[in-house]
């Protein structure tokens with residue numbers, strides 16, 4: 001099973017990048033994750049939506065070929081970061097390559113909400129007609145890594161056992177869902 005990973009942060013020591021890398025490594029016997037570099041995408045331009053720049057075409061082809069998406073989003077001002085919204089806007093126009101794709105949303109924040117508000121917003125965005133993704137339903141499946149600074153070690157490993165064992169159960173459900 002081939003998944004594409006999107007990270008909504010370009011920060012060098014991003015907890016969301018650590019979370020995505022953790023998922024890619026821990027479940028490598030169940031799926032392969034290719035992380036797309038959404039920081040290389042230009043700003044969305046509707047004038048170019050039907051013949052987008054090469055970087056966007058490559059990105060859209062990767063999404064089209066994937067069995068599903070893993071999206072690791074930070075929460076910026078109660079929503080998703082602009083870099084992630086920009087990537088999703090490209091996917092939503094011209095050839096709508098994300099339609100029907102299974103998606104798992106995960107997120108890490110330094111605070112007590114663990115990206116909850118951003119994840120709720122992201123679900124709404126992914127339900128729009130241009131994206132129309134099949135997101136793993138929220139009931140019991142919300143991977144919210146709160147107080148991230150205390151849950152990853154120096155080398156970027158997720159070291160909080162209850163969180164890891166919860167993620168194990170959600171990943172099994174996501175694999176069946178895909």
Ligand SMILES: Cc1cc2nc3c(=O)[nH]c(=O)nc-3n(C[C@H](O)[C@H](O)[C@H](O)COP(=O)(O)O)c2cc1C
Nearest residue numbers: 009011014015016017074075076077078109110111
């Ligand atoms: C512009 C900005 C807005 C933020 N807004 C929120 C917020 O609304 N809620 C929250 O829990 N954390 C917020 N934070 C803190 C982030 O959760 C924290 O910086 C986190 O580490 C970002 O993810 P990253 O480590 O993957 O870069 C914000 C941070 C930035 C830089």
